[in-house]
Amino acid sequence: MRTAILTDIHANREALEACLAYAARAGADRYAFLGDLVGYGADPGWVLSAVMRHVARGAIAVLGNHDAAVLHGPTKTMNPAAQRVAAWTRGQLTQTQLDFLAALPLTREDGDTLYVHANAWAPAAWGYVEGTMEAKRSLLATRCRYTFCGHVHEPALYHLAEGERVVHFEPAPGVAIPLGARRRWLAIPGSAGQPRDGVPAACYAMFDDAQHTLTYYRVPYDFEAAAAKIRAAGLPETFVVLLDNGRRP
Amino acid sequence: MNGPAVMPGAVIGGYIVEHLVHRGGMATLWRVRDPRNATPLVMKIPRTGYGEDHAAIVGFEVEQMVMPLLTGVHAPRFVAGGDFTLQPYLVMEFIEGPSLRERLDEAPLPADEVANLGARVATALHDIHRQDVVHLDVKPSSVLFRASGDAVLIDYGLSHHHRLPDLLAEEFRLPMGTAPYISPEQVLGVRSDPRSDVFALGVTLYHLATGERPFGNPTTLTGLRRRLYRDPVPPRALRRSIPLWLQEIILRCLELDARERYQTAGQLAFDLQHPEQVPLTERSRRSHSDGWLTVARRWFGALGAEPPPQRPVDDHLSASPMVMVAIDLTEGIDAMAEALRRAVQRVLQTEPGARLACVTVLKTSRIGVDLQVDHDGRSLHVQRLVELKHWARPLRWAPDRLTFHVLQAPDTAHALVDHARNNHVDHIVIGARGSSTLRRYLGSVSAHVVAEAPCTVTVFRLPSPRAQPIDG
Numbered sequence: 274m275r276t277a278i279l280t281d282i283h284a285n286r287e288a289l290e291a292c293l294a295y296a297a298r299a300g301a302d303r304y305a306f307l308g309d310l311v312g313y314g315a316d317p318g319w320v321l322s323a324v325m326r327h328v329a330r331g332a333i334a335v336l337g338n339h340d341a342a343v344l345h346g347p348t349k350t351m352n353p354a355a356q357r358v359a360a361w362t363r364g365q366l367t368q369t370q371l372d373f374l375a376a377l378p379l380t381r382e383d384g385d386t387l388y389v390h391a392n393a394w395a396p397a398a399w400g401y402v403e404g405t406m407e408a409k410r411s412l413l414a415t416r417c418r419y420t421f422c423g424h425v426h427e428p429a430l431y432h433l434a435e436g437e438r439v440v441h442f443e444p445a446p447g448v449a450i451p452l453g454a455r456r457r458w459l460a461i462p463g464s465a466g467q468p469r470d471g472v473p474a475a476c477y478a479m480f481d482d483a484q485h486t487l488t489y490y491r492v493p494y495d496f497e498a499a500a501a502k503i504r505a506a507g508l509p510e511t512f513v514v515l516l517d518n519g520r521r522p
Numbered sequence: 523m524n525g526p527a528v529m530p531g532a533v534i535g536g537y538i539v540e541h542l543v544h545r546g547g548m549a550t551l552w553r554v555r556d557p558r559n560a561t562p563l564v565m566k567i568p569r570t571g572y573g574e575d576h577a578a579i580v581g582f583e584v585e586q587m588v589m590p591l592l593t594g595v596h597a598p599r600f601v602a603g604g605d606f607t608l609q610p611y612l613v614m615e616f617i618e619g620p621s622l623r624e625r626l627d628e629a630p631l632p633a634d635e636v637a638n639l640g641a642r643v644a645t646a647l648h649d650i651h652r653q654d655v656v657h658l659d660v661k662p663s664s665v666l667f668r669a670s671g672d673a674v675l676i677d678y679g680l681s682h683h684h685r686l687p688d689l690l691a692e693e694f695r696l697p698m699g700t701a702p703y704i705s706p707e708q709v710l711g712v713r714s715d716p717r718s719d720v721f722a723l724g725v726t727l728y729h730l731a732t733g734e735r736p737f738g739n740p741t742t743l744t745g746l747r748r749r750l751y752r753d754p755v756p757p758r759a760l761r762r763s764i765p766l767w768l769q770e771i772i773l774r775c776l777e778l779d780a781r782e783r784y785q786t787a788g789q790l791a792f793d794l795q796h797p798e799q800v801p802l803t804e805r806s807r808r809s810h811s812d813g814w815l816t817v818a819r820r821w822f823g824a825l826g827a828e829p830p831p832q833r834p835v836d837d838h839l840s841a842s843p844m845v846m847v848a849i850d851l852t853e854g855i856d857a858m859a860e861a862l863r864r865a866v867q868r869v870l871q872t873e874p875g876a877r878l879a880c881v882t883v884l885k886t887s888r889i890g891v892d893l894q895v896d897h898d899g900r901s902l903h904v905q906r907l908v909e910l911k912h913w914a915r916p917l918r919w920a921p922d923r924l925t926f927h928v929l930q931a932p933d934t935a936h937a938l939v940d941h942a943r944n945n946h947v948d949h950i951v952i953g954a955r956g957s958s959t960l961r962r963y964l965g966s967v968s969a970h971v972v973a974e975a976p977c978t979v980t981v982f983r984l985p986s987p988r989a990q991p992i993d994g
Binding site: 434451 | 579580605685687691
């Protein structure tokens with residue numbers, strides 16, 4: 274079965290539409306959404322409805338810190354601009370959509386695979402997997418062979434064999450990477466709705482659990498339209514610039 | 523990992539084990555049979571028991587990742603793999619051989635024989651390099667020949683794939699490779715340079731041509747580090763009968779600095795296929811290895827040497843393309859030939875690392891005996907060669923990256939395409955003449971080349987004046 278994994282969509286309708294269309298053409302059998310469905314972007318309602326439709330058909334979805342901020346108010350560490358967007362987002366959502374967010378689990382295990390927004394060692398504390406140290410901590414905190422997470426917006430792949438060091442790999446798009454059974458793997462597909470590695474194209478990844486291969490993809494989408502909507506909604510200008518550059522200003 | 527016992531008659535992954543083919547240090551190789559398919563197959567099983575080398579296991583993982591991605595005649599066809607949860611194995615096509623290892627017993631071999639074997643291995647290497655893979659363990663026992671004569675590279679346990687995680691890179695601090703063949707940069711831990719394979723093939727060619735190993739078989743790390751500063755004894759110092767061109771080629775492969783070697787295996791294959799075109803440098807005349815002063819200087823340089831910054835495999839290949847220009851000289855150096863030269867000039871400006879092959883075809887008739895001399899008895903072949911060189915002179919391209927070829931064939935397009943394929947050409951530049959009734963009927967040479975060429979083709983056309991409208 275081929276699972277298309279999307280994460281950190283951040284209320285970006287244009288990016289989500291483009292990724293879903295690409296994934297469908299690439300033969301996705303199902304979908305997994307690794308949280309941060311909202312925050313930053315101007316289309317939280319549309320994005321949530323789309324994800325809810327997929328979940329009704331068997332897709333996997335977990336909660337992200339921006340989703341939690343909409344439900345429970347922002348955390349102290351969140352920057353003021355993001356806090357403002359969280360409050361604005363809450364006003365955009367219907368009760369059904371808020372209920373859907375409130376019902377999302379922090380983690381979801383499916384056979385040998387763990388889906389989580391931030392990490393496996395303390396999913397609710399939102400620590401970032403920024404390097405091999407955190408990747409190892411996360412890999413050792415789950416019994417699952419494969420961990421898929423988001424939170425970090427740049428695509429990355431970590432692997433660990435018994436008694437060895439965790440190694441980082443920067444994946445190239447479009448290459449089916451075999452994830453050998455002798456080691457554990459932690460994969461970050463990269464953000465669909467707000468890439469930060471200098472390339473504005475949306476990120477997603479496809480996991481084939483029969484072939485045990487993972488393919489990272491970059492999907493070009495109309496980021497100018499998404500940016501214009503953020504500006505029109507009166508949301509912070511920083512998020513407009515982020516979409517244009519695919520990078521922090 | 524308590525997989526089923528491997529023995530004749532055992533069934534693993536649906537394959538029936540027949541008999542042991544080879545017991546190596548890292549793995550055993552068995553002939554197996556697929557009950558659904560009669561193709562001869564082999565199964566490779568890593569040695570994973572207690573006390574087995576950890577590198578053997580990771581090497582097998584690497585092979586499991588890389589093998590399924592390789593295509594073409596120069597790698598064994600991958601059939602199936604089993605992972606480490608039960609019994610790790612790889613099933614691939616059985617290639618009978620012979621292995622290049624067998625030819626080593628007959629060394630020293632004659633020069634043309636060494637060149638022929640070397641060109642076939644270099645062609646295979648170029649092909650896998652084009653697939654983003656550096657083999658990193660090229661040696662006679664890693665090369666098999668198909669019945670067709672094509673070389674096949676086997677054993678990818680140490681290889682590096684440019685687009686896959688390198689499981690070996692960060693785990694082992696010791697140099698990986700086979701001691702007599704390992705390149706200086708591999709000693710420093712570099713695993714992504716295709717020129718390391720050119721070096722290892724150079725060691726093999728040296729051995730085939732002289733019967734001796736250029737660097738012996740060091741068994742200590744200190745011995746291996748000599749690779750960083752000690753150049754080999756020139757082949758002709760061991761066997762005077764080795765031609766200058768072969769010494770030139772071998773020593774160029776064995777340059778300690780990768781930038782001084784052939785930049786691609788394709789270029790090496792080209793030189794081995796065209797010995798008469800090999801530009802002879804000081805290398806070909808060398809009669810002894812470098813003096814103590816040079817070596818001492820390199821030794822100091824090698825102290826604490828760090829590997830140079832690395833470029834990916836495909837960078838090396840695309841930085842050194844083989845450009846072929848096809849020139850029609852039947853009308854002498856006409857306006858088209860002049861214009862074509864300017865077009866080539868522009869291509870070379872954007873490809874400063876390119877090698878340029880200037881090719882013209884001397885048409886022969888399909889039937890009957892051709893008189894390859896003009897009425898004054900001059901050889902047409904020589905005349906064309908002289909014209910080609912004259913044509914290329916204004917390009918001022920480095921002589922060691924410039925070659926000339928007069929092909930004799932009844933079918934021009936076919937000859938050009940064949941030449942491009944056999945010489946690993948990346949880009950063909952060709953002129954198209956204006957249309958004529960005959961061309962419309964037969965199809966033009968350039969159109970045939972575009973349709974059949976294995977690479978990029980640039981067709982150059984002289985601007986034609988607008989035709990006078992016909993009153994009617």
